[in-house]
Amino acid sequence: SQQGEEDPQALSIQEGENATMNCSYKTSINNLQWYRQNSGRGLVHLILIRSNEREKHSGRLRVTLDTSKKSSSLLITASRAADTASYFCATDHGGATNKLIFGTGTLLAVQP
Amino acid sequence: DADVTQTPRNRITKTGKRIMLECSQTKGHDRMYWYRQDPGLGLRLIYYSFDVKDINKGEISDGYSVSRQAQAKFSLSLESAIPNQTALYFCATSDWGTDQPQHFGDGTRLSIL
Numbered sequence: 001s002q003q004g005e006e007d008p009q010a011l012s013i014q015e016g017e018n019a020t021m022n023c024s025y026k027t028s029i030n031n032l033q034w035y036r037q038n039s040g041r042g043l044v045h046l047i048l049i050r051s052n053e054r055e056k057h058s059g060r061l062r063v064t065l066d067t068s069k070k071s072s073s074l075l076i077t078a079s080r081a082a083d084t085a086s087y088f089c090a091t092d093h094g095g096a097t098n099k100l101i102f103g104t105g106t107l108l109a110v111q112p
Numbered sequence: 113d114a115d116v117t118q119t120p121r122n123r124i125t126k127t128g129k130r131i132m133l134e135c136s137q138t139k140g141h142d143r144m145y146w147y148r149q150d151p152g153l154g155l156r157l158i159y160y161s162f163d164v165k166d167i168n169k170g171e172i173s174d175g176y177s178v179s180r181q182a183q184a185k186f187s188l189s190l191e192s193a194i195p196n197q198t199a200l201y202f203c204a205t206s207d208w209g210t211d212q213p214q215h216f217g218d219g220t221r222l223s224i225l
Contacts, residue, residue, distance in 0.1 A: 030210065088155070
C-alpha cells in the first residue's frame with residue numbers, strides 16, 4: 001500500500017497553543033493536500049501545496065513540504081476549540097486521474 | 113459540503129442483503145469517487161469515475177460495484193453485504209485539471225450484522 005503515515009496519531013493542546021502534525025509518503029508526488037474532518041462529517045479541503053513549493057500559508061495554517069524527505073507538516077497557530085477535529089494529508093501522485101492517497105490522520109483535541 | 117449529498121446517512125442491514133448507497137452533486141464536476149473509512153486506516157478508494165461512460169476500480173473494489181447514472185449521480189452497491197464491509201462510506205467530487213481539491217459528502221455509516 002502507498003498509504004501515507006501521519007504523526008502523532010493524537011494530539012491534545014490548550015487553546016492558544018500551536019499544533020503541528022506531520023505526514024510522510026513513499027513515492028514522488030504532484031501535490032499534497034490537507035483535509036479536516038469534524039466528528040460525524042465529511043472531509044473539508046484546507047490547503048494544497050504543489051511539489052515545486054516549499055511553504056504555503058492560509059490564515060492560521062502553514063504547510064511545509066520537503067520532497068527530499070518525502071514529508072510535510074501542517075502548523076495551526078493560535079489554536080481554538082473549534083479546531084478540534086481529525087486532520088488528514090493526501091497525496092496526488094500525478095497522471096490524469098487526480099486520485100488521492102490519504103494518510104491515517106491525526107486527531108487534534110484543543111482544550112478550552 | 114452541502115453540494116455533495118449522500119443517502120442514506122445511516123443504514124443497518126443483515127449479511128447477504130443487497131445495498132445501494134447514493135451520491136448526488138450540484139457542483140457540476142465530472143469526477144466522482146467512492147471511499148470507505150475504517151478506524152486507524154484513513155480513507156481508501158473503492159471506485160472512481162471521470163464521466164458517465166467511465167468507471168475505474170480503486171484500491172479495494174472487490175465486493176463492490178458502481179453505477180454512474182448521470183454526471184450528477186454516482187451510486188455504490190454491495191451485492192451481498194458481509195460484516196467486514198461495516199464502515200463509513202464517503203462520496204467525493206473534483207473538477208477537471210491538475211491540482212484540484214476533492215469535495216466530500218457527509219458520509220453513510222453502514223453497519224452489517
